[in-house]
Amino acid sequence: MNGSPINNQPTIEQTAVLLIDIASALMSSGAHTMRIIQNVSRMAETFGYEMDLSVFQLSIMMTIVSKDDPGKLLTQIRKIKPLHLNFTIVSELSALSWDTYDKKLPFDEVTSNYHHILNQKRMNSWLVLLLVAIANASFCGLFKGDFIAMIFVFFATLAGFFVRQGMLKKHINHLVVFTTSAFVASLLAGMGYVLHIGHTPEIALASSVLFLIPGVPLINSILDILQGHILTGMARLVNATSLIVCIAIGLFTSMLILGLEKL
Amino acid sequence: MTNDMIRLLLLDGLMAAIAAIGFAVISNPPKNAILVSAILAALGHSLRFFLIKSGLDISLATFVAATFIGLLSILFARIIHCPAEVFSFPSLLPMIPGMFAYRTILSLIRFMQNSDTIKTQGFMLDFFHNGLTTLFILLALVVGVSLPLLLFPKLSFSVTRKY
Numbered sequence: 001m002n003g004s005p006i007n008n009q010p011t012i013e014q015t016a017v018l019l020i021d022i023a024s025a026l027m028s029s030g031a032h033t034m035r036i037i038q039n040v041s042r043m044a045e046t047f048g049y050e051m052d053l054s055v056f057q058l059s060i061m062m063t064i065v066s067k068d069d070p071g072k073l074l075t076q077i078r079k080i081k082p083l084h085l086n087f088t089i090v091s092e093l094s095a096l097s098w099d100t101y102d103k104k105l106p107f108d109e110v111t112s113n114y115h116h117i118l119n120q121k122r123m124n125s126w127l128v129l130l131l132v133a134i135a136n137a138s139f140c141g142l143f144k145g146d147f148i149a150m151i152f153v154f155f156a157t158l159a160g161f162f163v164r165q166g167m168l169k170k171h172i173n174h175l176v177v178f179t180t181s182a183f184v185a186s187l188l189a190g191m192g193y194v195l196h197i198g199h200t201p202e203i204a205l206a207s208s209v210l211f212l213i214p215g216v217p218l219i220n221s222i223l224d225i226l227q228g229h230i231l232t233g234m235a236r237l238v239n240a241t242s243l244i245v246c247i248a249i250g251l252f253t254s255m256l257i258l259g260l261e262k263l
Numbered sequence: 264m265t266n267d268m269i270r271l272l273l274l275d276g277l278m279a280a281i282a283a284i285g286f287a288v289i290s291n292p293p294k295n296a297i298l299v300s301a302i303l304a305a306l307g308h309s310l311r312f313f314l315i316k317s318g319l320d321i322s323l324a325t326f327v328a329a330t331f332i333g334l335l336s337i338l339f340a341r342i343i344h345c346p347a348e349v350f351s352f353p354s355l356l357p358m359i360p361g362m363f364a365y366r367t368i369l370s371l372i373r374f375m376q377n378s379d380t381i382k383t384q385g386f387m388l389d390f391f392h393n394g395l396t397t398l399f400i401l402l403a404l405v406v407g408v409s410l411p412l413l414l415f416p417k418l419s420f421s422v423t424r425k426y
Contacts, residue, residue, distance in 0.1 A: 135285015
């Protein structure tokens with residue numbers, strides 16, 4: 001019609017579905033709001049549309065308007081899947097959006113690349129479990145915990161993170177998952193107190209639950225607020241804070257059971 | 264700077280790097296980003312350690328270290344074509360004020376369980392001291408690392424561009 005080089009131009013419905021899928025994938029992988037808007041509007045521009053996007057905690061709303069024909073527009077709302085951090089997806093979708101823009105990739109190729117990125121395997125969960133346990137043990141070392149405390153934290157984290165992985169796979173409520181795994185981890189780490197082993201049992205107890213701290217959502221929330229996406233930022237902040245409260249409840253419960261609250 | 268100090272700095276950096284690797288893999292980053300976040304965490308955390316030892320307040324030292332990480336992360340982002348936050352966020356995690364947060368909750372619990380006025384005043388003091396330190400360190404971390412992102416938005420959004 002207007003001399004477009006691509007023969008099988010996608011319909012506005014197809015474009016809208018792909019763009020909102022990408023936005024929702026970025027959101028549930030842990031990108032901050034500004035990046036989502038930048039990436040998706042860049043792709044929309046390549047396909048010949050102008051895009052407006054608003055992001056909430058549970059859904060994304062998007063309107064695309066054709067640049068050639070302002071009467072041609074479509075609005076969509078899409079649910080966001082629960083947060084499952086995946087920075088490989090964030091990084092590669094970000095690269096895909098630039099590739100689309102710079103190389104004027106055809107729609108079909110973008111779609112197949114998108115599905116390829118989304119279907120990549122995550123890192124082996126046993127390896128992640130081991131690395132997190134080692135990390136939390138050395139975290140305990142950073143807080144001046146002695147070697148025995150680090151060993152206690154290693155095993156406590158191993159158990160706590162195992163519980164977390166298993167429960168998340170069964171799609172149990174996040175708050176319940178965090179409370180339970182904080183409870184398990186601190187119960188094991190508190191054994192140093194009960195058995196009187198080591199000189200710094202309180203550091204072992206405190207750092208045993210720190211692998212659960214939702215660091216990325218916390219940083220994202222402040223970043224969103226600083227960049228003017230205040231509602232989304234507040235939603236993330238409330239979410240992260242309630243997880244931290246759950247960690248505290250789990251820790252407190254095991255302290256009560258072990259009789260450590262009077263220390 | 265004495266040998267002992269250098270040894271402590273290296274140990275601090277090493278432990279921060281190990282911690283950063285472990286906390287990074289939870290968010291499944293690209294493989295080369297894991298290495299970068301370990302390097303950034305080691306540099307940032309030992310810088311903070313050094314600043315605290317030279318007498319700086321912990322939240323101010325955290326702010327300086329986080330800004331340092333943020334600036335370096337933009338540099339690395341251009342090298343490996345990967346958004347800066349993918350490796351700058353995990354490298355901040357070893358600086359999360361875990362012990363302060365723990366002591367905040369502990370003093371709150373003790374405050375609730377004690378009825379002795381003099382004791383409870385001490386616990387309230389502990390609560391505010393540790394709670395405010397936690398809050399300010401967290402803010403320093405986030406504002407510090409995102410300063411470069413906010414100052415150079417063009418640069419930080421175009422790092423994954425290859426042409």
